Amino acid sequence: MGISCEEVWRDISDYIDGDLSFIQRAAIDQHLGECRHCTAVLEGTRNVIALYRDERVLVPPEGFHDRLYQRLEEDMKSSRRTFLTWTLTAAAAVPLALAALSVRRLVVRARDHQSPVSGSDGHQVPETVAVSQDHDDKVYHVAGCSHLYGEPKFLPREEAIRDGYTPCVYCIGRASKKNG
Numbered sequence: 001m002g003i004s005c006e007e008v009w010r011d012i013s014d015y016i017d018g019d020l021s022f023i024q025r026a027a028i029d030q031h032l033g034e035c036r037h038c039t040a041v042l043e044g045t046r047n048v049i050a051l052y053r054d055e056r057v058l059v060p061p062e063g064f065h066d067r068l069y070q071r072l073e074e075d076m077k078s079s080r081r082t083f084l085t086w087t088l089t090a091a092a093a094v095p096l097a098l099a100a101l102s103v104r105r106l107v108v109r110a111r112d113h114q115s116p117v118s119g120s121d122g123h124q125v126p127e128t129v130a131v132s133q134d135h136d137d138k139v140y141h142v143a144g145c146s147h148l149y150g151e152p153k154f155l156p157r158e159e160a161i162r163d164g165y166t167p168c169v170y171c172i173g174r175a176s177k178k179n180g
């Protein structure tokens with residue numbers, strides 16, 4: 001019963017360890033007796049195993065462990081410093097970001113609460129404004145604003161402001177452009 005070289009190579013480790021059945025071992029013995037190539041593979045595998053079993057081959061040079069531990073300690077200190085640097089940077093960035101957001105809110109609020117006397121570009125808003133008699137929205141408009149719903153009621157701008165009305169963002173801008 002002949003077997004191929006590939007079958008010998010597949011089972012070479014089990015052959016060396018003695019983990020094959022009697023029939024498998026006999027077939028490999030027969031093949032090895034006829035095939036110089038597979039015999040060379042068997043001897044090479046045995047040599048590699050012998051080298052790995054020899055403690056002298058894997059013994060590191062004198063002082064290797066000390067140098068290794070020293071290098072690992074240096075790398076760990078460096079990585080700790082890098083981590084600490086990033087952590088402190090992030091910790092400093094958070095209050096700065098919050099401060100920037102707070103300033104932005106103040107600027108937006110200030111812009112939204114401009115003096116009702118002037119529009120967004122500094123031009124005068126009419127002294128008489130219109131409010132809706134039919135809706136409860138507390139917004140005053142320039143006469144004829146398309147955003148004024150219901151029956152208009154005209155009153156002085158100062159009175160509208162005193163009653164809690166705020167300027168319409170659409171028509172006050174148009175009125176400022178017309179007056180300019």
